[in-house]
Amino acid sequence: MTDRRETWLLLSPGLVLLVVAFLLPIARMLVLSVQGPDGTTLVHFNRFFQDAYYPLVLWRTVYLSAIITLICMVIGFPLAYIMARSTPRIRLWLVIMVILPLMTSVVVRTFGWMVLLGRSGLIASSLRDLGLAGRSFQLMQTETAITLGMVQVLLPFMVLSLLGVLVRLDPRLEEAARTMGCSFLQTLRTVVLPLAAPGLLAGSILVFTLSASSFVTPSLLGGARIEMLAGSIYKNVTQTLDWNFAAAQAVILFAGIAALLIPYLKLGARPHG
Amino acid sequence: MTATARIAATAALCAFAAPALAQEITINSFGGAYEEAHRKCVIEPFKTETGAKVNIVTAYSADAFAQLRAQKNAPQFDVIHFSGGQEIVAAAEGLLAPVTPALVPALADLYDFAKAGVARGEGPAYQITAIGLVYAADKVPGAPTRWADLLKPEFADHLVLTNITNGYGMVGLLMLNQIAGGTTDNIQPGLDSVRKLLDAGAVMVSTSPEIQAEFAQNDAWIAPYASDYAYTLKKAGLNVKFVQGAEGTPASFITANLVAGRSNVELASKFIGKELSPEAQACFSDALRYTPTNAKTVLTKEVAADVVYGADATKGLMRFDPRVIEAKRSTWTEAFAKAISR
Numbered sequence: 001m002t003d004r005r006e007t008w009l010l011l012s013p014g015l016v017l018l019v020v021a022f023l024l025p026i027a028r029m030l031v032l033s034v035q036g037p038d039g040t041t042l043v044h045f046n047r048f049f050q051d052a053y054y055p056l057v058l059w060r061t062v063y064l065s066a067i068i069t070l071i072c073m074v075i076g077f078p079l080a081y082i083m084a085r086s087t088p089r090i091r092l093w094l095v096i097m098v099i100l101p102l103m104t105s106v107v108v109r110t111f112g113w114m115v116l117l118g119r120s121g122l123i124a125s126s127l128r129d130l131g132l133a134g135r136s137f138q139l140m141q142t143e144t145a146i147t148l149g150m151v152q153v154l155l156p157f158m159v160l161s162l163l164g165v166l167v168r169l170d171p172r173l174e175e176a177a178r179t180m181g182c183s184f185l186q187t188l189r190t191v192v193l194p195l196a197a198p199g200l201l202a203g204s205i206l207v208f209t210l211s212a213s214s215f216v217t218p219s220l221l222g223g224a225r226i227e228m229l230a231g232s233i234y235k236n237v238t239q240t241l242d243w244n245f246a247a248a249q250a251v252i253l254f255a256g257i258a259a260l261l262i263p264y265l266k267l268g269a270r271p272h273g
Numbered sequence: 274m275t276a277t278a279r280i281a282a283t284a285a286l287c288a289f290a291a292p293a294l295a296q297e298i299t300i301n302s303f304g305g306a307y308e309e310a311h312r313k314c315v316i317e318p319f320k321t322e323t324g325a326k327v328n329i330v331t332a333y334s335a336d337a338f339a340q341l342r343a344q345k346n347a348p349q350f351d352v353i354h355f356s357g358g359q360e361i362v363a364a365a366e367g368l369l370a371p372v373t374p375a376l377v378p379a380l381a382d383l384y385d386f387a388k389a390g391v392a393r394g395e396g397p398a399y400q401i402t403a404i405g406l407v408y409a410a411d412k413v414p415g416a417p418t419r420w421a422d423l424l425k426p427e428f429a430d431h432l433v434l435t436n437i438t439n440g441y442g443m444v445g446l447l448m449l450n451q452i453a454g455g456t457t458d459n460i461q462p463g464l465d466s467v468r469k470l471l472d473a474g475a476v477m478v479s480t481s482p483e484i485q486a487e488f489a490q491n492d493a494w495i496a497p498y499a500s501d502y503a504y505t506l507k508k509a510g511l512n513v514k515f516v517q518g519a520e521g522t523p524a525s526f527i528t529a530n531l532v533a534g535r536s537n538v539e540l541a542s543k544f545i546g547k548e549l550s551p552e553a554q555a556c557f558s559d560a561l562r563y564t565p566t567n568a569k570t571v572l573t574k575e576v577a578a579d580v581v582y583g584a585d586a587t588k589g590l591m592r593f594d595p596r597v598i599e600a601k602r603s604t605w606t607e608a609f610a611k612a613i614s615r
Binding site: 051053056115119120135136141223225226227235238239240241242 | 335336339340342343430431436438471474476477478479486490491492602603606607610611613614615
């Protein structure tokens with residue numbers, strides 16, 4: 001058997017799975033989004049933009065995902081740095097701590113947040129006792145609740161992406177910078193951060209796309225009044241059976257994410273040729 | 274035994290097993306306390322009596338109806354339950370098969386209004402629940418008596434409204450619409466009313482267990498909801514009462530419907546017969562305070578006091594036209610989502 005044939009044979013199961021389970025359904029969805037009673041039409045896309053509601057949902061999805069990504073970066077980078085510079089044993093325990101939220105069911109975890117953030121939950125009652133909040137203050141069904149819940153579940157992705165890169169960084173580079181007179185923070189900024197950029201890039205793309213497309217946690221924590229695009233798509237598919245409009249929304253979500261990620265990727269790829 | 278003989282014997286055994294595999298039905302139930310009562314009063318006794326397997330899909334009526342429509346060419350349900358009148362539209366679309374007195378003798382014992390559309394394919398109602406005001410008796414300054422009480426400013430921060438994706442929430446919106454002067458042709462007064470209530474501090478939920486959480490943990494005092502849930506909350510230890518609003522009490526008919534195009538009609542009909550039996554109905558009324566539809570059902574005095582019981586009492590209940598609701602559900606869902614969004 002030639003090398004080439006062997007390669008194709010080894011690739012074929014994966015390729016078949018990719019085509020059948022991914023490419024074909026996506027193609028079907030694209031067809032659905034432009035299908036109308038009299039042939040190809042853009043009426044579903046027009047419906048999306050006819051008033052402010054759906055663009056607001058799209059905007060909310062994008063900016064919440066961006067905030068979640070930023071928070072994960074800010075928390076994840078120091079955490080990953082500490083994990084990379086600690087002994088393997090401590091690193092293992094820190095990794096377990098970071099991954100632990102992912103090991104419980106998403107619904108159980110979210111209900112934990114619902115109890116914590118409700119009107120008589122720990123946070124609201126503490127704020128009330130300190131006199132900082134009104135009588136019916138609660139964090140449930142707010143965008144803050146969505147952000148908290150999503151950061152908890154997406155932080156491991158950021159941390160582990162960064163960890164992989166930071167662990168391979170030669171510590172002598174930092175030591176060299178320190179001997180040349182850099183303070184610790186300056187070393188982080190000028191030496192570690194640029195070298196960790198691929199990890200930051202990979203982690204932030206993962207976190208952004210996962211938060212833009214998730215709907216269980218945002219629906220449960222945000223409630224009926226705060227809608228994210230993935231939740232709206234789900235509602236159109238299962239409740240109003242409006243598959244064409246749901247497909248159009250899915251295409252718009254994909255376009256929105258791609259529009260943000262492609263420049264971001266290009267920006268990040270430049271220093272590393 | 275040779276290998277061939279062994280294979281032949283296994284095949285023969287499988288042939289005997291095949292009829293047993295056909296003894297299963299797929300139904301939908303509504304989750305939470307309802308599904309628990311459903312299991313206890315109907316499903317478990319049915320399984321013991323017939324030895325059949327019952328697959329339960331948890332889905333509210335609107336979702337189940339959407340699934341039924343999507344599965345038109347290859348239905349997956351045998352018996353489907355609706356609480357929002359979807360059976361009228363489903364029967365008109367040919368998705369349901371008529372329940373026949375031959376296979377379900379209990380039909381003869383039902384009140385007339387509970388089996389009005391059976392010949393057209395609409396399944397019989399096996400429970401009725403009234404939609405009114407559920408309120409925390411120990412917290413409200415004065416017991417509410419009318420739907421208009423929901424708009425009182427002292428209840429503003431403690432009101433729980435339900436999304437119209439839930440059948441009872443839909444009826445609640447239509448009642449708020451009615452007292453605001455709207456009709457089923459124009460629900461804008463109802464939407465404005467809901468918007469005002471939400472801005473004043475009301476909370477919006479989508480499922481029944483969330484209402485329980487609101488009353489138990491979030492200082493909720495009042496919610497437009499059904500009498501069955503008021504009883505569930507009482508059983509959970511909350512001091513909650515139910516009152517019928519003076520402007521009218523919409524009833525929700527919970528129906529059991531036979532899905533068209535399925536092969537195990539006999540077994541499915543037996544299941545529906547079980548749901549219509551006096552024992553199952555008394556069990557449900559006891560568990561969840563539903564109004565029974567079988568005239569032969571006997572309720573204890575304690576249960577009868579909490580329930581709209583008997584042919585005369587049930588005559589006073591009203592119903593929004595399910596056909597209109599079904600036709601406009603899509604537009605209303607979108608309009609509602611836009612009205613409640615922050």
